[in-house]
Amino acid sequence: MATLTLNGNKYPYQSNETVLDTLLNANVEIPHACREGVCQSCLMRSLDNSPPSLAQNGLKDTLQHKKYFLACRCYPKQDMTVALPDHEGNEIIAEVSGKELLSADIMRLVLSFEEEFSFYAGQFVNLKRPDGLTRSYSIANTPAQSNTLEFHIKRLPNGRFSSWVHEELAVGEKLSVSEAKGTCHYLPGKYDQPLLLVGTGSGLAPLIGIVNDALNKGHSGPIRLYHGSRDPEGLYLIDEMQALAENVENFDYTPCVSGENDREKFTKGRAHDIALSSTDSLTGWRVYLCGHPEMVNQTKMMAYLKGASLSDIYADAFYLSSSGK
Amino acid sequence: MTESLYNRLGGEAAVNAAVDIFYRKVLGDYRINRFFGTSDMDKQIAKQRSFLTMAFGGPNNYSGKDMRNAHSRLVDMGLNEDHFNAVMEHLGATLTELKVPPALIAEAAAIAESTRGDVLGR
Numbered sequence: 001m002a003t004l005t006l007n008g009n010k011y012p013y014q015s016n017e018t019v020l021d022t023l024l025n026a027n028v029e030i031p032h033a034c035r036e037g038v039c040q041s042c043l044m045r046s047l048d049n050s051p052p053s054l055a056q057n058g059l060k061d062t063l064q065h066k067k068y069f070l071a072c073r074c075y076p077k078q079d080m081t082v083a084l085p086d087h088e089g090n091e092i093i094a095e096v097s098g099k100e101l102l103s104a105d106i107m108r109l110v111l112s113f114e115e116e117f118s119f120y121a122g123q124f125v126n127l128k129r130p131d132g133l134t135r136s137y138s139i140a141n142t143p144a145q146s147n148t149l150e151f152h153i154k155r156l157p158n159g160r161f162s163s164w165v166h167e168e169l170a171v172g173e174k175l176s177v178s179e180a181k182g183t184c185h186y187l188p189g190k191y192d193q194p195l196l197l198v199g200t201g202s203g204l205a206p207l208i209g210i211v212n213d214a215l216n217k218g219h220s221g222p223i224r225l226y227h228g229s230r231d232p233e234g235l236y237l238i239d240e241m242q243a244l245a246e247n248v249e250n251f252d253y254t255p256c257v258s259g260e261n262d263r264e265k266f267t268k269g270r271a272h273d274i275a276l277s278s279t280d281s282l283t284g285w286r287v288y289l290c291g292h293p294e295m296v297n298q299t300k301m302m303a304y305l306k307g308a309s310l311s312d313i314y315a316d317a318f319y320l321s322s323s324g325k
Numbered sequence: 326m327t328e329s330l331y332n333r334l335g336g337e338a339a340v341n342a343a344v345d346i347f348y349r350k351v352l353g354d355y356r357i358n359r360f361f362g363t364s365d366m367d368k369q370i371a372k373q374r375s376f377l378t379m380a381f382g383g384p385n386n387y388s389g390k391d392m393r394n395a396h397s398r399l400v401d402m403g404l405n406e407d408h409f410n411a412v413m414e415h416l417g418a419t420l421t422e423l424k425v426p427p428a429l430i431a432e433a434a435a436i437a438e439s440t441r442g443d444v445l446g447r
């Protein structure tokens with residue numbers, strides 16, 4: 001008989017029961033609805049053994065890779081330690097090792113850590129300051145850079161966390177960092193698939209991580225990055241991205257400005273419009289979207305209508321909450 | 326015992342393949358796309374998966390009353406026979422594109438057709 005472990009509690013598992021049955025019978029509250037593997041509301045994650053493949057049917061490949069599964073379709077063959085999607089893993093403590101303004105209102109924040117911490121480029125974490133105030137930020141670097149995490153933190157009007165990072169947080173101080181979350185990241189395989197990445201504002205951060213990760217892993221298909229802002233001041237790391245585009249044959253970079261702009265090096269228009277009109281069809285493409293939630297939702301739809309498969313469109317829409325005060 | 330239509334079509338893998346094609350057809354059809362809100366695409370896709378699972382004779386817990394309730398908001402928006410026919414058309418075209426044999430397409434169409442009264446709230 002197998003045993004399930006959730007939050008340190010052990011639940012003996014009866015044969016022919018699903019993980020969902022076992023937990024519900026033990027009066028553990030697990031979100032669920034259809035119980036047929038369709039609605040995906042009972043999504044959980046295994047922290048040790050791989051879930052049976054039936055339990056992962058229909059999930060995005062990035063979720064499968066991280067051992068997510070549907071509790072209502074999971075008949076475990078062996079012991080499993082499981083977690084609900086937002087209640088897994090431990091926090092680590094990291095130390096501020098660098099701060100640098102990238103533009104008038106975007107700060108590069110570099111944290112160093114000693115404990116083991118695994119992530120995929122493009123994922124996000126919750127940063128928590130000592131008094132408990134917490135915000136989500138995307139990781140801008142790749143795991144190849146040893147034991148550091150980089151973030152691009154945009155200062156928001158009346159943003160308590162972002163103002164604190166900009167004005168008060170000093171090198172040497174400590175922050176706590178949640179486990180890495182989110183499914184918007186590069187996965188090795190299909191090295192020749194064309195990639196389209198569209199970001200607005202500090203939504204550039206995860207996309208830079210994904211581009212670098214893809215290049216590190218030998219991605220050979222075209223990689224096109226569009227970064228947009230209303231005014232030229234909202235764009236940043238322009239020289240760095242242009243240098244990368246000059247050095248790497250399969251990487252293209254297009255900075256876009258939708259408002260008034262007299263500088264020739266920027267394309268005029270909204271990044272997602274320009275990105276979408278740059279190709280007749282997105283059939284076979286993989287698409288990554290980060291930034292303004294309306295842009296992300298609209299572009300998801302447009303990319304799909306232009307032929308990208310639903311399973312090839314990646315976006316983490318947490319910006320709504322993180323743009324709160 | 327013969328295998329269920331759902332299993333003969335290929336189960337969840339078939340639903341996954343079909344949803345991509347079907348939803349694109351629906352959104353591209355000016356006759357009916359106004360019924361399919363574009364605000365939360367992920368939720369809509371989950372519902373289209375439910376629709377296809379049901380039409381494929383797969384596991385679902387929907388009653389006729391559920392079908393009535395799920396579409397009553399759309400009936401208020403003017404959902405009628407023509408719209409229903411358009412959805413049937415896209416269902417058939419999707420399965421044809423996936424090279425499903427005509428006999429199986431007919432079975433799936435019959436299941437969807439059987440919900441007409443409830444979907445249209447009659």
Ligand code: HEM
Pocket residue numbers: 357360361362372373375376379380387395396399404408409410412413437438440441444
């Ligand atoms: C052909 C027979 C049909 C079947 C078997 C069917 C089945 C379903 C099912 C199972 C759901 C999900 C309900 C839920 O879980 O909330 C659903 C939702 C939906 N259906 Fe249908 N449907 C049919 C026809 C149509 C037609 C003709 C239209 C419009 C042209 C339509 C538009 C919708 C929409 C927009 C939703 C989502 C409703 C919401 O957002 O609450 N369906 N349908």
